[in-house]
Amino acid sequence: MRLTPPARQKSEPTITLINVVFLMLIFFLVAGQVAAPxxxxxxLIDAASVSSRAPDDALAIRADGTTLWRGVVTSPEAFAAARxxxxxxxxxLVPARDLPAQDLLHLASxxxxxxxxxxxxxxxxxTP
Structure with a gap:
């Protein structure tokens, strides 16, 4: 009488899944570091609910009113003309939290x- 080995169950591809998740993790870690601060x-100013996307190119404003564009001190007029x-x-505009509202309104105008x-x-x- 010939005995056949029991049928093997096909294993789940957990190793493959772990590898894919790990590669995605590495990708997002690297991609998150590409954008310069x-x-x-x-x-930054707090907002409970904002429907905006990250700026492609924005004018940063320090609390003392200094304006920076691409890491270089510049005037708002030069920034507007270039953009x-x-x-x-x-x-x-990326205003500092401590920037007076009057200065922000003046800059926006x-x-x-x-x-x-x-x-x-x-x-x-x-986040709530």
Whole structure:
């Protein structure tokens, strides 16, 4: 009498799944480090619910009113002229939390006077 070995159950591809998840983790860790930080001296404004995306190119404003664009101190007028020349009608501002509201409104009106169709504020999203 000939005995046949018992049928093996096909194992789940857990190792493959673990490898894929690990590779995705590495990818997102690397991709998250590609974007340069705005400025370490700026603490973003809190907002409970904001429907905006991360800025492609924004003007950072320190609490003392200094404006930075691409890491270089610049004037709001020069920033607006350069962004409008690139074809962007929407200008983004990344204000420091401690920036007085009056200064922020003055800066926004300066950008609107320079030709911006819209001025958007970039804030920190808070989780409930």
């Amino acid at each position: 705005v400025d370490r001296n700026i603490r 409008l020349a690139e074809g962007s009608e929407v200008l983004r 300066t950008l609107r006077a320079a030709g911006a169709a819209e001025v958007r504020l970039v804030t920190e999203r808070s």
